[in-house]
Amino acid sequence: MLQACLNGSRTAEEHPALPLSPERLAEDAADVAALGVTSVHIRPRDVIGALTLVGPEVATTIATVRAAVPGIEISVSTDVPGNRAPLIASWAALAAGRPDVACVRVAEPGWRDLAEALHRVNVKVELVVEAPAKLQDLPAGVSRLTVTATRETAESLLSVVEPLGLPVLLYGRDSDAWPVLDYAAVLEHHVRMGLEDTLHLPDGRRAKNNAELIALARRRQRTRAPS
Template sequence: MQVCLNGARTGADGTMIPLTPDGLAESAASAVGAGATDVHVHPKTPCGRDSLSPRVVGPVLEAIRARVSVSVGVTTGAWAEPDPGARLERVRAWTVLPDHASVNWHEPGAEEIAALLIERGVGVEAGVWSGTDGAARFARSPLRTRVLRVLAEVTDPHEETAHALLSEIGTDHGRPVLLHGEDEGAWPILRLALKLGLPTRMGLEDTLYLPNGQRARSNAELVREAVRGAGNGATSHDEPAPDI
């Protein structure tokens, strides 16, 4: 069970979103204590913006590793550095390396980023999103058998979309597939992943709410619920529960 600590969320999403190196380290430690076995994080600048700068990535990795002994990975999402060339230079400049990094295969420059990460000894999570041409691009990639795993992200709450995405990804790459959803699809897709026996993830990047619709207080609370089996089939909500 991977914990996704913060994603592209900011303080505007609530005070429970960890943003600073110390806050991320504390959140990671609590989530690992709740059952997480892997960490995915978006390092942030002091103003809360996702960054690939070595001056931002390094301190976050060091802080988290001081608190947990599991693998720690970061994003290389294009929103953190839109220019593919500049993004490549940022990754090349990292002085503290993550154990793995996600590379969204539908984004410009994905192949080059993945190749550089592999060259530097960093595991690649091949991010393949539903609703994009990521699966088709990944199927043609000469790197498809060299990635650490495929990160299959379903961008709507429907199981049919998840099954279609898994079919597109196929099995010829021989790599593990981590299946997860986001927002209102986070819990339904997590339950499907558990049913299919696939690795999955949970955390404040993917949803701010528990299966019963209550707002989550922490990553640890979300992970604890996920490890217990996603609330025994409770329905997910991406809106606050009504007052009773």
């Protein structure tokens, strides 16, 4: 799987093509879906542009993206300040505005409670592992393990998550984004790419948009995978 991470917590000042509104996210999702992407990871914003988990605001973003790309997996992050469990509980009534998957960072205090809150509202859990951690007895609903790594730390982190037997998505950020993508492709793990992770192409040039990053990532994934 190649997942497109469309915006992250970046601001409009960082890149002119960064999609922040529901409409712009839907446009980018349609563009990357045409390139073969089957999963998008997005960070919904409120009316003033702040990251949000508030039910109606999440629902507006998810429903707009889903209308543009029916059937694609939509993932969101729970990495937002504040008391998140009650906000997630409100997602139970969102129907088409509810995400399919939500990421939970294992490094955060109370991550198990957050994962359980997501499971109660029928949202699959994607655990994000950034450092070695004890992951025995995973909470219900965990469907994927996402490893945030550098090329130097990837092997040791994979040694922690691979024995758990769940699908693994491996990615890096900024200068590590392309080297880690190449390494993950060789290992045939899931990968991701987009303006959340890097604003640049491997040669250092600024990427035009998410579609340019995804098109190149798809080519590299195919050429580096074992034949």
